[in-house]
């Protein structure tokens with residue numbers, strides 16, 4: 001019924017029906033490059049134009065809501081006929097741009113030029129005859145730019161200087177404390193590998209009569225946060241806290257827990273404020289620029305007295321003291337710090353997708369085609385981590401045709417915050433305040449970080465930096481003399497020791513009795529959460545374990561009243577010394593015949609690990625062998641510590657191998673809870689140390705119960721591992737019975753595989769007596785709850801239980817033996833002084 005699917009602004013009058021039918025006839029099909037067809041009745045509305053572009057059609061097919069489809073269609077059409085941004089933008093930079101102005105390109109001995117007001121920079125000598133080169137000196141930095149595209153590296157004659165290699169130019173930072181400028185004489189060698197050499201000497205001095213405002217700058221730390229690493233955010237705030245500085249915090253609109261926890265901090269500290277204008281800030285999304293611009297406008301309008309805004313995320317951390325940062329910015333108060341890409345501009349534009357149109361809806365950036373960049377301006381971009389001066393932010397918020405034009409353009413652009421600020425700076429009256437340094441050291445490991453890992457939220461292959469681990473410490477330590485003040489990324493669930501080492505380096509040794517210095521807790525469920533929606537399987541596991549723990553307490557205390565589980569409140573993962581050490585379930589129980597509710601926490605462990613049967617060469621190289629989900633290719637680990645696999649999860653087999661001197665093939669046989677072969681995968685293991693993962697193709701929903709994966713080498717099962725597909729009451733009827741599985745599998749050449757592996761499986765079943773908690777008839781007979789609990793118990797164990805507040809009235813009950821949570825080392829109630837924000841000294845901000 002097409003009538004009901006007309007767009008909301010069309011009525012059902014005869015004329016609109018006529019229009020609809022005509023359009024339907026005329027544009028019956030939209031053929032695309034890959035011959036997929038877009039049908040109007042599928043679309044449910046008439047798009048403003050014929051949409052034939054492959055990307056738009058694909059986006060329209062994939063988008064779910066009518067709202068999103070309509071935006072995609074509208075923007076696709078608009079881009080073709082009348083792009084919703086200016087064709088030309090004004091370049092308002094009063095002086096020539098450093099790197100793009102070719103008239104500054106070749107210097108002669110003694111030529112003098114003024115780069116920044118108040119600085120005199122002179123090229124004293126050059127012996128370069130080979131090629132044209134920009135050489136300039138700017139506050140705090142020396143640039144030696146070679147022709148775009150030539151490969152070069154920098155060297156110098158004063159070894160204590162730090163030099164950086166980049167594609168097209170080298171930047172050199174001033175030695176020691178000369179943070180404001182590089183006065184004096186410097187020698188720079190730029191060597192074009194194996195071809196020629198360029199040596200230049202430059203001198204720079206401040207011109208006399210330069211007046212500086214020497215009062216220390218006040219900084220707004222603009223935190224854009226997502227996720228649940230609350231204790232890490234507390235630690236970050238604590239490290240940066242000072243009564244003269246401010247925190248303006250935006251939490252992704254989909255992350256309730258982080259927002260609620262930070263509201264408590266906002267209440268306690270007046271220089272911390274949470275933005276109430278919340279966006280769903282997806283990775284690379286246009287919404288990240290709206291978030292930053294909203295925040296800047298709120299900051300300009302606020303009564304806070306500030307000089308700089310620095311944006312940071314939950315995974316940033318300072319690598320120099322606040323004092324040093326303040327000193328540096330105080331001496332550079334009119335400057336703006338952004339990091340440029342360091343490539344040829346056209347190459348950057350393409351790599352970044354600036355010339356592609358993106359539409360943001362359904363928390364995704366949909367690519368719908370090309371777009372033309374407005375002319376008349378210099379394009380620039382790089383990192384989206386910035387330190388911007390008050391005057392520039394005032395200018396951004398006030399706006400002018402350059403800013404409004406660029407904002408319109410970046411509404412349809414991926415990763416807008418990586419280019420918007422750079423481009424405004426370069427083309428605005430603030431161009432001379434541009435400093436090519438984002439004050440950050442970033443842990444780029446592109447061979448790991450560029451795996452298209454954001455495909456679930458953007459139609460693009462994006463890259464991300466890696467998390468710093470203890471092994472990376474030298475990278476941070478080596479920045480001591482550089483003008484960098486922050487590093488990214490840090491994630492305590494992956495590595496906490498690097499943060500510990502960093503803090504000791506910054507602030508000195510901790511007191512020897514500091515509790516839980518190497519422990520970290522991260523919440524994964526809170527009963528008040530609406531967004532993101534709690535994971536049903538996690539709830540199932542948590543509730544079942546709480547029920548089992550309560551039962552254990554009841555039965556072990558003969559004189560005690562029966563207690564029953566009231567509610568699962570929270571779940572945390574617990575990490576100690578950079579190892580996952582289990583998870584904590586926090587729950588309320590009711591003491592019968594009274595209204596007393598007790599708050600308990602139990603420490604649990606996912607116990608299904610890999611088991612080696614024959615520990616001989618080459619299988620003795622096997623270090624880890626588990627099935628989990630949510631494998632992070634960048635960090636080479638599963639983020640699903642609890643190992644929650646629901647009937648609809650894609651399980652992933654993770655196998656890790658130590659170094660060896662030969663290659664060999666292993667085969668993985670996946671047996672479902674009925675002991676039937678469900679998948680066979682062979683993998684080649686070479687001599688290097690490897691973490692590998694295998695994603696099998698399995699029929700979904702997966703059968704509930706314990707699955708087994710055999711590792712077969714030369715027709716012998718050498719090791720096996722098991723995993724639980726979480727049972728679910730609601731899914732019971734959808735689970736596939738044994739006979740169904742056989743039937744389906746048979747139609748997939750199953751018999752051939754079965755025949756081949758039958759003997760291996762038979763031998764394994766005879767050798768290893770493992771329980772098959774599977775049979776659908778069994779669990780229909782018994783009570784569902786006890787079936788679920790018995791399954792959960794075969795995959796998880798309860799290590800210990802503690803009580804949050806010991807209650808005298810229940811002392812007789814035997815619970816008096818229960819340890820108080822705060823006294824344990826594992827409970828989420830155990831003291832965590834490194835992250836306790838309430839202990840901030842409001843005067844000075846340090847402990």
Ligand code: UDX
Nearest residue numbers: 224225226252281282283313314384415418463464465
């Ligand atoms: C960084 C840069 O931000 C990006 O521009 C560059 O291309 C790659 O390096 P990455 O480290 O991958 O990206 O992003 P991350 O720090 O995870 O996220 C960027 C910002 O978006 C953070 O402030 C983060 O809190 C926020 N974000 C991310 C959300 O608010 N919600 C999300 O779902 C994801």
